[in-house]
Amino acid sequence: MMEKLLQLEKVSIDDGLGRALIKNASLTIFQGEFIGIVGESGSGKTLTVKSALDLLPDHLVITSGVRQLLGKELNGLSSKDKRRLIGAGIGFVPQNTVVFLHPMIKIKYQMIDAYLYHIDNDKKQALKKASDLLEKVGIKEPKRVLNAYPKQLSGGMQQRVNIAMALMTDPKLIVADEPTTALDTVVQRQVMELFNQLNQSEGVSILFISHDLKIVKQFCQRMYVMYQGEIVESGETHEIFTNPKHSYTQKLLSLIPTLTNLSMDKFG
Amino acid sequence: MLSFIIKRLISGLTVLFFISIITFFVLRWMPGDPATLSLGTEGTPEKIAELQEVMGLNLPWYQQYYHWIQDLFSGDWGSSYVFGEDVMTLIIQRLPVTLLLAAVSMVIVIPFAFIIGIMSALFKERWVDYIARSLMQLGDAVPQFWLALIFLVFFASKLGWFPVAGYVGFDDGILASIHSVLLPAIVLAIGQVGPLIRIIRSSMLSSLEQDYMLMTQVNGLPKTLAIVKYALRGASIAPLTIIGMQLANMLAGAILVENIFALPGIGRLLLMTVEQRDLILLQGMVIFVTSAVVLVNILTDICYRLANPMIRFGGNHE
Numbered sequence: 134m135m136e137k138l139l140q141l142e143k144v145s146i147d148d149g150l151g152r153a154l155i156k157n158a159s160l161t162i163f164q165g166e167f168i169g170i171v172g173e174s175g176s177g178k179t180l181t182v183k184s185a186l187d188l189l190p191d192h193l194v195i196t197s198g199v200r201q202l203l204g205k206e207l208n209g210l211s212s213k214d215k216r217r218l219i220g221a222g223i224g225f226v227p228q229n230t231v232v233f234l235h236p237m238i239k240i241k242y243q244m245i246d247a248y249l250y251h252i253d254n255d256k257k258q259a260l261k262k263a264s265d266l267l268e269k270v271g272i273k274e275p276k277r278v279l280n281a282y283p284k285q286l287s288g289g290m291q292q293r294v295n296i297a298m299a300l301m302t303d304p305k306l307i308v309a310d311e312p313t314t315a316l317d318t319v320v321q322r323q324v325m326e327l328f329n330q331l332n333q334s335e336g337v338s339i340l341f342i343s344h345d346l347k348i349v350k351q352f353c354q355r356m357y358v359m360y361q362g363e364i365v366e367s368g369e370t371h372e373i374f375t376n377p378k379h380s381y382t383q384k385l386l387s388l389i390p391t392l393t394n395l396s397m398d399k400f401g
Numbered sequence: 402m403l404s405f406i407i408k409r410l411i412s413g414l415t416v417l418f419f420i421s422i423i424t425f426f427v428l429r430w431m432p433g434d435p436a437t438l439s440l441g442t443e444g445t446p447e448k449i450a451e452l453q454e455v456m457g458l459n460l461p462w463y464q465q466y467y468h469w470i471q472d473l474f475s476g477d478w479g480s481s482y483v484f485g486e487d488v489m490t491l492i493i494q495r496l497p498v499t500l501l502l503a504a505v506s507m508v509i510v511i512p513f514a515f516i517i518g519i520m521s522a523l524f525k526e527r528w529v530d531y532i533a534r535s536l537m538q539l540g541d542a543v544p545q546f547w548l549a550l551i552f553l554v555f556f557a558s559k560l561g562w563f564p565v566a567g568y569v570g571f572d573d574g575i576l577a578s579i580h581s582v583l584l585p586a587i588v589l590a591i592g593q594v595g596p597l598i599r600i601i602r603s604s605m606l607s608s609l610e611q612d613y614m615l616m617t618q619v620n621g622l623p624k625t626l627a628i629v630k631y632a633l634r635g636a637s638i639a640p641l642t643i644i645g646m647q648l649a650n651m652l653a654g655a656i657l658v659e660n661i662f663a664l665p666g667i668g669r670l671l672l673m674t675v676e677q678r679d680l681i682l683l684q685g686m687v688i689f690v691t692s693a694v695v696l697v698n699i700l701t702d703i704c705y706r707l708a709n710p711m712i713r714f715g716g717n718h719e
Contacts, residue, residue: 188618220621227612235613236711237634246630247620282710298620 135163137204138306138338139185144198146184154193155181155362162306167332167339169353169370171346171385176359178342179228179310186223186308187215203305221251224299224337226292228311233295234283240294241279248301259301266297270327289320296327306338307331313348325352346389350374358382402706409702413695420691421473424684425466434458435680439482473688481682483674488685491670498568498582498666499659503651505579505586510594511644517594518601518640519633522609533598540595545654549588549661556584566663585662589654593647600643601636608635638709645701649694 139162146155158181162168170178183189185200187207200207203222207215227233235243244266245259253259260279267275270293283291292312299307309328313321329352331337343349349356349370356373358366360381366373377383436452437444453459457468472479478488521533557565562584569581608614609632617627655668663669667690674683706712 186619188615216618216621216623218621219619223619225616225619227616232612233616235611235616235631235635237638237709238631242630243616246617246622246626250620250622250626284711 135165136305137201138162138164139203139340140199140201141181141185142199142201144181144184144200145196146180146189147194147196149192149194153196153362155184157198158184158359158362158364160185160357160364160367162338162340164305164338165332165336166355167329167353168341169349169356170340170342170359171344171349171356172359173344173385177362178359181359181364182308182310182340182342186219186225217251220247221302222304222306224302224304224307226295226299226307226309226312228314234291236283238282239279240281240283240286244279244294244298244301247298251302262301263297266300267294269300270294270297271323272297288315289317289324292316292320292324293327296324300331304337306340308340308342310342311344312341313343313345321348328352346385358385405706406699406703409699413699416695417688417692421470421688422466424687425469426462428680428684429462429465431678431680435482438678438680469684478685478688479681481674481679483677483679483682488682491682492667492686492689495665495667495670497571498664499652499655499668501578502582502586502589502655502659502664502666503648505582506589506593506651507644507648509586509590510597510647513590514594514597514601514640518598519605519628521598521602522605522636523628525606533602537595537598540591543591545588545592546657546661548591549585549658552584552588553661568664568666582664585658585664589651589658592654593650597640597643597647601640604636604639605632608632611635638705641705641708642701645697645704648697648701652690652694 139160141158141160143157143159144155145153145157147153155177158177160170160181170182172178180189180193184195185202185207187200189195202218205218210218234240241260241263244263245256248259248262249256263279264275267278272278272290272293278286278290278294283294286294292315296307296312307328312328313324316324325348328339328341332339341349341353353370355368356370357364358373358379358381360379366377366379366382373382374386377386434453436449436456436458440448440452457465460468476489478492480487481491484491517533517536521530524530553565557563564581567581569577571578613631613635614627617631652668655666656672657668658664659666659668660672667686670682671686671690673679674686
């Protein structure tokens with residue numbers, strides 16, 4: 134049986150004032166899967182995933198539910214063990230590319246930290262790994278990028294750096310929170326191909342949060358649909374696209390622009 | 402970087418030019434001319450007229466100004482009527498005392514402000530933060546002259562930990578020298594530490610909320626590493642500018658503290674000069690002090706750029 138990498142069971146989160154933000158979210162990711170979470174802004178996608186990675190802001194409260202990561206129950210771990218588990222086992226690729234990299238620290242010093250701390254305290258090895266990974270994500274001059282500050286790189290380059298950084302500890306699961314939002318379509322495609330390749334050839338699981346249904350349809354094997362803090366539908370991607378059950382999913386899918394309805398709009 | 406330094410130097414010189422004009426006119430428009438003052442009770446109208454001739458006070462103002470500036474650049478800053486010595490010599494004699502006072506004070510202020518500011522940000526709205534903020538308010542509110550007197554009475558006179566007054570030169574050992582300015586330096590530090598703590602606390606709070614801190618969490622980095630390497634680095638820029646400004650402020654603080662503790666520094670000299678209406682010395686000191694402030698500001702700006710790659714590579718911020 135395939136290993137469960139991440140599992141949320143009926144997790145509910147409120148804002149500390151008693152207002153529910155996430156209601157009974159359940160979600161599972163097995164080894165080797167490429168999973169999508171879709172939903173409009175504010176539907177709770179990011180919050181749900183952040184709760185699984187123990188990244189919720191202090192004022193939010195998890196009121197109920199079980200969170201398991203790499204076979205371990207998060208509630209039972211000390212904060213140090215949690216840090217090690219997440220830092221070494223999970224890679225995170227954020228949405229906004231600019232502020233997630235520290236603007237005043239050279240790329241190389243940011244990339245190697247997790248490796249030095251979790252894998253091996255050998256700076257030379259860490260730098261070599263960083264350089265190799267940058268090359269792997271399609272950066273042609275890794276040396277230059279390693280010695281650069283984030284501001285010297287384009288948005289697409291920064292996102293590649295983020296992906297390479299997420300891979301530094303050879304994680305089993307990569308969580309990508311709308312990783313292509315700030316990128317133009319060409320770079321968007323390259324980044325998605327990269328995730329796909331990591332998934333296909335190296336068996337890295339990907340949890341992909343997006344509001345871009347076309348990308349989800351193309352790359353994800355299974356998907357979850359979120360609406361107002363709840364997971365309203367889940368299943369095989371092609372199944373949901375061909376036969377959406379929930380009214381929100383149906384509405385969401387009808388909003389995808391296609392060539393036919395575009396031309397119909399135009400020519401009446 | 403070089404073009405930046407040149408630009409800053411040019412703007413610094415412009416400031417000094419205007420200061421020199423203002424100083425020149427204000428001092429000339431003050432009642433009582435230097436020749437009369439200089440001769441004091443011995444001044445007969447003939448002698449005064451003679452000295453005015455010698456001092457060039459009969460020349461038109463622009464010629465007087467021109468000669469003065471020319472002399473400034475050639476290192477001849479005139480001589481004081483009160484002390485009968487070269488202005489430059491007097492300033493250089495007093496300078497080490499004030500520099501040592503400011504340096505010791507900064508050595509106290511910077512680590513103290515960083516530790517308190519960081520702790521206060523890390524434990525926001527907890528007792529550490531409350532105590533730090535109360536102390537900050539207290540430091541701001543307590544008048545320095547009063548604090549100086551209380552310290553003098555308690556630590557110097559009663560406990561005998563410090564000399565009551567006076568300065569021990571470097572000849573008697575650097576430690577003895579530092580010891581002689583320590584109490585005034587502490588008083589000076591208390592007045593300066595509040596604003597620095599406040600700026601460190603708020604920069605640190607904003608840095609802790611940045612998304613790069615989330616990445617340190619995702620990467621599972623230990624808290625101390627995340628705070629020292631990431632949060633503190635992000636919070637280091639604003640305090641740097643404040644430190645530069647505070648160095649300039651310390652000159653003002655030095656006037657008060659040096660007088661109370663009878664330290665023969667620039668601040669004490671400045672006050673004596675004003676009291677004695679020693680115009681030549683006064684204008685020399687004004688130029689010297691403003692040049693020092695302008696220089697400190699230029700150095701701060703350079704450090705600010707060196708420390709901040711966002712500006713170095715940001716392009717249009719010059």
